[in-house]
Amino acid sequence: MTPAAGPVGAAPGADHSADSYLPGHGNGGYRVLHYDLDLDYRITSNRLAGKAVITARATQSLSRFTLDLGRFRVQDVRVDGRPAKFAHRPDKLRIKPEHAIRHGAIFKIEIRYAGKPVPISGHWGDIGWDELTDGALVASQPIGAPSWFPCNDRPDNKATFWVKVAAASPYTVVVTGDLVTRRRGAGNTTWVYERNEPTAPYLMGVQVGRYELVELAAGRVVQRAAIPPRVQDVFWYDFGRHGEIMADLERLFGPYPFPEYVVVVVDDDLDDPIEAQGMSVFGRNHVDGQRTHERLIVHELAHQWFGNSLTVADWRHIWLNEGFATYAEWLWSGASGGPSAAAHAAQWHAWLATQPADLAIGDPGVERMFDPLVYKRGALTLHALRLRVGEAAFFALLRSWVAEHQHQTVTTEQFREHAGRFATRPLDDLFIAWLDRPELPPLPRNPDRPVARGARG
Incomplete structure (x- = not known):
């Protein structure tokens, strides 16, 4: 039996590790x-x-x-x-x-x-x-x-x-x-x-440190934080809009899917924030008193809907986590007075045009699961979908996607089928161009449409 093998004594292939990218992890039977x-x-x-x-x-x-x-x-x-x-x-x-x-x-x-x-x-x-x-x-x-x-x-x-x-x-x-x-x-x-x-299992975490437990923000959702005392002054400014961010993402995606949300700031530097279910972990380098990393705050919170409540059934569908969380950054930017989602889309489309066209994000491969192209092109896919189906249909699509699959696992095929319910014409060409082919499609034109409530950007 190889490390990836399932139970011995069962019919070969009857039940095995389902993940195509990490066959050595997970077990069958x-x-x-x-x-x-x-x-x-x-x-x-x-x-x-x-x-x-x-x-x-x-x-x-x-x-x-x-x-x-x-x-x-x-x-x-x-x-x-x-x-x-x-x-x-x-x-x-x-x-x-x-x-x-x-x-x-x-x-x-x-x-x-x-x-x-x-x-x-x-x-x-x-x-x-x-x-x-x-x-x-x-x-x-x-x-x-x-x-x-x-x-x-x-x-x-x-x-x-x-x-x-x-x-x-x-x-x-x-x-x-x-x-x-x-x-x-x-x-x-x-x-x-x-x-x-x-x-x-990958969404469970334990954090141990000399932390002070504090209320992060008031609101419908319990929001708490565990922080080292010496970062308190800058923390309260950097996370000062967390209640507004939570409320805005709830308007966009539907009710927050867990009883509470906890932010942990460790007293060490981290390369990137850490995602867990109902929790996000930041390094002290992500707290500078200037809201430099507020987009990461939004990104990690958005993962509670996309990644944690709705979890990919297989790692090849990773764009469903990272593209959605990245697009949430763009939506919050527009909602909070920064560049609109359309402006971010134009910026990142121009950047993608300078990169080799060598990655289909619908199946990026195990070594490039967390490639920046998966994040940015995934967000652009959603922006293209938004422009195709219209504001009201797009945000209704997202809210129903979240509600219908809460605490379940999801695939790209399921999302394509779900999105098709909200379109007046087939979406196959859009998804094939943005997800299945490495060549970069043209940036869709941004028509004059009213913006959905809570979706400024």
Whole structure:
């Protein structure tokens, strides 16, 4: 069985890792329904000890199966309470239960493990659990989840989570989810979070640091922040319009899809902000007191709709995350008195015209998943669609796309079909030109049309 293989004892190809770009991540033969994680993290030594109880449903008969797990020492594995044989060779944990699991059965896997969590190497550098100068962060997109817990690491296997983390009391622990309890003991504080909305493993995160918890903005949606005390003065200016941004994106895309939104600013520099479900993580370099990076604030918040509530079923559809979040930046720019979406479209179309025409963003390939062309041309695709169908139809299209697929996985094919419902003539030519072919289409003409409420730009 290769690292990408599914369950042994099943018909070949019956169920396997579904992702075409990352076949070594994810496993077949079952679907995880729930993760119960009990973690103890020692910050000074960067040591993590964990107990994971995973509830899954077999999608075929299983005599053995695999999970994704990084470089830990696995101490014990049980299936439905019975000891199971296992072999761990990073980054796969192979398990052979005492008795075969029948098709359709719900079963529990209990794994005890410990070690120093380290990021997982990929095409885009090291990804996952990482040490900070004073604390730790998790940046799991797209392959980093196994760096801290055993999982079925595929974007289309969403599950619910319960996460308990014990860490030294001077530190704040923020996990993607709703805080259930916080209990202080002798030297340690235990934090318990639950994530009741279906969540892909890569969208779970743990942030540990000397943070102050504050209210980020008032409004219909609970918005909180965890920030180092020394960045407070500039933080309040840079994030001062967050309530307005949230309200504007809700007008554009529909209700925010989770109970709350949390911003974390780490006391280290980061190359890029980090996306998680119901959370975004910024470096201290993204906070300068001049709103230099406000577009990134908008981009990460937009991912809560496009990427987190609606998650790509396969990484080749990544433009559905990044193109939409980039277009949200352009919409907010126009709404807040900056250049309009049309002006941004003209600027970035001119830039794309100077780049090699060598990437079809509808299937960019694993090494170019996060290429700037995917972001900018993805946004231009939406702008072209907006001009084709008209203002009212375009924003109705987006809101219904979000509502109909909330907390599910999506594909480009589904979006094409969905968009067609709002057009008076076929859209095949538009999507083929912008998504399927590398050549850059002409920039669509911006007709004189009234702008939808909340969609200034």
